[in-house]
Amino acid sequence: MDKILIMLAGLAAIAFIIWWFFGQHKVESAEATLDDNQQTIDIHVDGGYSPEHIVLKQGVPATLNFTRTDPSGCLDHVVFTDFGINQELPQGQKVSLKINTAQPGQYQWACGMDMFHGQITVE
Amino acid sequence: MQKLTTSRRFIIALIFSVPMLVKMVLMPFGFHLPGGTITEFGLTTIVMAVSAAPFLKSSWSSFKKHHSNMDTLVAIGTMTAYLYSIYAMTVGQPVFFEGAALVVTFILLGQVFEERMRKNASSAVEKLLDLQAKNAIVIRDGQEVTIPLGQVVTGDLIKVLPGQKIAVDGTIVDGQSTVDESMVTGESMAVEKRAGDAVIGATINTNGSFVFKADKIGEETMLSQIVEMVKKAQTSRAPIQNLTDRVSSIFVPVVLILAIATFLIWYVFLGSALSTALVFAISILVIACPCALGLATPTALMVGTGLSAKHCILIKNGEVLEAVNQVKTVIFDKTGTITVGQPVVTDVIGPETKIMTLAGQLEKNSEHPLAIAVLDYAEKLGLNNQESAKNFAAIEGQGVTGEVNGQTVFVGNTRLLAERQIDPDLQKKMQELQAEAKTVVLVGEAERVIGLIAIQDAPKASSKKAIADLKARGLKTVMLTGDNQLVAEAIADQVGIDQVIAEVMPNNKADHVLAFQQEGAVAFVGDGINDAPALSTASVGIAMGSGTDVAIESGDIILVKNDLQDVATAIELSAKIFNRIKLNLFWAFIYNVLGIPVATGLFYGIGFILSPELAGLAMAFSSLSVVTSSLLLNRTRLKTLTAKKSVA
Numbered sequence: 110m111d112k113i114l115i116m117l118a119g120l121a122a123i124a125f126i127i128w129w130f131f132g133q134h135k136v137e138s139a140e141a142t143l144d145d146n147q148q149t150i151d152i153h154v155d156g157g158y159s160p161e162h163i164v165l166k167q168g169v170p171a172t173l174n175f176t177r178t179d180p181s182g183c184l185d186h187v188v189f190t191d192f193g194i195n196q197e198l199p200q201g202q203k204v205s206l207k208i209n210t211a212q213p214g215q216y217q218w219a220c221g222m223d224m225f226h227g228q229i230t231v232e
Numbered sequence: 233m234q235k236l237t238t239s240r241r242f243i244i245a246l247i248f249s250v251p252m253l254v255k256m257v258l259m260p261f262g263f264h265l266p267g268g269t270i271t272e273f274g275l276t277t278i279v280m281a282v283s284a285a286p287f288l289k290s291s292w293s294s295f296k297k298h299h300s301n302m303d304t305l306v307a308i309g310t311m312t313a314y315l316y317s318i319y320a321m322t323v324g325q326p327v328f329f330e331g332a333a334l335v336v337t338f339i340l341l342g343q344v345f346e347e348r349m350r351k352n353a354s355s356a357v358e359k360l361l362d363l364q365a366k367n368a369i370v371i372r373d374g375q376e377v378t379i380p381l382g383q384v385v386t387g388d389l390i391k392v393l394p395g396q397k398i399a400v401d402g403t404i405v406d407g408q409s410t411v412d413e414s415m416v417t418g419e420s421m422a423v424e425k426r427a428g429d430a431v432i433g434a435t436i437n438t439n440g441s442f443v444f445k446a447d448k449i450g451e452e453t454m455l456s457q458i459v460e461m462v463k464k465a466q467t468s469r470a471p472i473q474n475l476t477d478r479v480s481s482i483f484v485p486v487v488l489i490l491a492i493a494t495f496l497i498w499y500v501f502l503g504s505a506l507s508t509a510l511v512f513a514i515s516i517l518v519i520a521c522p523c524a525l526g527l528a529t530p531t532a533l534m535v536g537t538g539l540s541a542k543h544c545i546l547i548k549n550g551e552v553l554e555a556v557n558q559v560k561t562v563i564f565d566k567t568g569t570i571t572v573g574q575p576v577v578t579d580v581i582g583p584e585t586k587i588m589t590l591a592g593q594l595e596k597n598s599e600h601p602l603a604i605a606v607l608d609y610a611e612k613l614g615l616n617n618q619e620s621a622k623n624f625a626a627i628e629g630q631g632v633t634g635e636v637n638g639q640t641v642f643v644g645n646t647r648l649l650a651e652r653q654i655d656p657d658l659q660k661k662m663q664e665l666q667a668e669a670k671t672v673v674l675v676g677e678a679e680r681v682i683g684l685i686a687i688q689d690a691p692k693a694s695s696k697k698a699i700a701d702l703k704a705r706g707l708k709t710v711m712l713t714g715d716n717q718l719v720a721e722a723i724a725d726q727v728g729i730d731q732v733i734a735e736v737m738p739n740n741k742a743d744h745v746l747a748f749q750q751e752g753a754v755a756f757v758g759d760g761i762n763d764a765p766a767l768s769t770a771s772v773g774i775a776m777g778s779g780t781d782v783a784i785e786s787g788d789i790i791l792v793k794n795d796l797q798d799v800a801t802a803i804e805l806s807a808k809i810f811n812r813i814k815l816n817l818f819w820a821f822i823y824n825v826l827g828i829p830v831a832t833g834l835f836y837g838i839g840f841i842l843s844p845e846l847a848g849l850a851m852a853f854s855s856l857s858v859v860t861s862s863l864l865l866n867r868t869r870l871k872t873l874t875a876k877k878s879v880a
Contacts, residue, residue: 112500119496123489130485134298156293156301179293180286181303182238182343188530193460223530224301225294 138162141171148172148210154187154198155179158218158227165231171208177201186221195221236282238347242340245283248275249337252330269321269329276329280314284336300484308488309517310335313844316510326507328844335518335848342852345859363434364455368399371443388446392437400433401448409440458546458792487520487828494832511844512833518847519827524854528816531862536809539866544777544792545802552788553813555771556806560752562702562799563745563766566713566720568759569776570727570796571689575602577609578670578690581661582683587675589615591685594634594643596620602673605687606643631674642676649674654681669722694797695727701800703728712736712744712766741766757799759783774799804870812865816858823854 139160141148148169153159154177165171175187177198187206188195198204208229216229236244252272255265265271288311291304310332317327368384369376369391376391381399384390389405392398398411408426413435425431431444433453450456491513498509529550537547547553564570580587592610595603610616621634621641631644642648646662654662654674662684665672670686699709710731713720720734733744742765748754749771756763756770760783767773767786775787778794789806791798827850829835830842842850
């Protein structure tokens, strides 16, 4: 009887993992705040990036402020391959990165180990 | 607790898990920890609370975002071991607290090393910027003031004293000197500079002093541009990395499922003890950490492009590395790539001093490219300070005549022969030189030709060796040129090129590259504006650093030293880096591929199992071996480079 219960619990756990990680979930998205021909946005780095999807206006200089509170070494760098940025994020410090918004399009960023991802849309 | 560094967390974990390690080793000899299970519980609780807490925190934050990472595996694995052991302790069953504590310790050990090495790998390029001058002497309101580099603005007049570094890119307005530009151009000879000449920031002024106007500052300087280019290459991905991206995003959930399934199979179907089934599940979670997989490509790319930069070869992106490996044919532009790019005197037939003196006196005021070649050569012989000829007269399309010491003298091309005489010997010599595609200049006194000067855009000293290196690698070499067949073939013979395509219109170069590309990947080496389309078309575009901005922008690889031998070096380096990435991926995968089946208990029947603490050690080693393997790239010996040294 115990074994059947454990079996069911195990299968339920597997089903939950599949739904939780592979199901369609809403991605946290945000637009940068415009101020005096300058757009800025704060990104909180904790188990991933929040927001994970950022919308920027084309042609307006943009600053992304990353603050990492997550102790994981996995997130200690942020890499923008399109802009040649590979920036260290010391834990608990705000790090500002300037992004070139001249070209509209989709740009990816990732953590140093390429496990976590974020996306910028310039439009 | 937030502020604990990885190394502190490791040290704490180590101190509190060592007693348990000792117990594990000495258990067969009847050794037990004083206090027994309770002591183990205490020690492990400290390790979990202090050293492992960040793993838990991080995996919980990412779990909330529907993400998972390697911390998820470590956290679930160690927490399961810890919580089960507490349960087992209360019901008096065997515990494995040490498993949880040791896994945390080993994983942290791996991370400490990894952090150190990643710092080593990324610092190489930034060092290039240290080459910059720190201060500049700027003339403002007629006063000389020394200001930090950052305060220099475009248009500033900057004074450079002997031995000083030039602050930024600019143009000399006053004074003259020789400048050592080797750090940017690789040219070992110092270059003479006078008013109107461009100077490059971070190069070193040698003997004179001068004032120059700052044209480009900050991020616009050549040095910053080079650093920027290298950085972009280092962060760009090699296409092979796409595979690891796909794998790592589904990897962790799949491993979790696999661990649960293994547990269920052992416990429910095979009827083993709860503790045994749990050990298998925990080992899977620990061995599966994909951290090494993520490190494999970026670390090799970083070390590799940094190493290339040290050899003055700039690799613009990771994609090109894969392309270089496929290259079958290397196509060269002729002028400025294989050859020097300007005509030089190659032979003088007849009494050299007399001929060069006369030619120098006659050509002194000419701007013609051939005249410049003659004057350069005369200067080399020390014959440039003679006074110029009198009664100077140009004969349209033929040459010039003048008077030296009361004698009529002339210099010109073969059309002058119509009215003048030449010895049969010289005539024969002239035809031989022409057959070698050299331009022949006649030098005469009175109405007789007394000597010949042969002029050619000669191959660079290193071209022949460079082509031989490429051929030794089994590559086909081709030369594309707008010059006529005769000239092209003569040069090709001198340097040993396989195939010549001459009389190519500038806008057709890319078409020829495309045609070769049908048979296999092509590397194109060029420097001119007209080479830019071919550079972009070719699978791999290799631009000479002395080339035009357009060419450099279009190329994938830039040879800063303009040395053609670097083509072979670049190809060899790219192959090395690419192979290292493949080797790294192999190492990263092999730990997981071999470890996971063992961890599931597949080989339990033959007594071969993987305990959680061994799995932790294996994971630490897998990250370490990948990063070490990348750093070892720095020590690889390059065939082409060693050969070059022995020649010099």
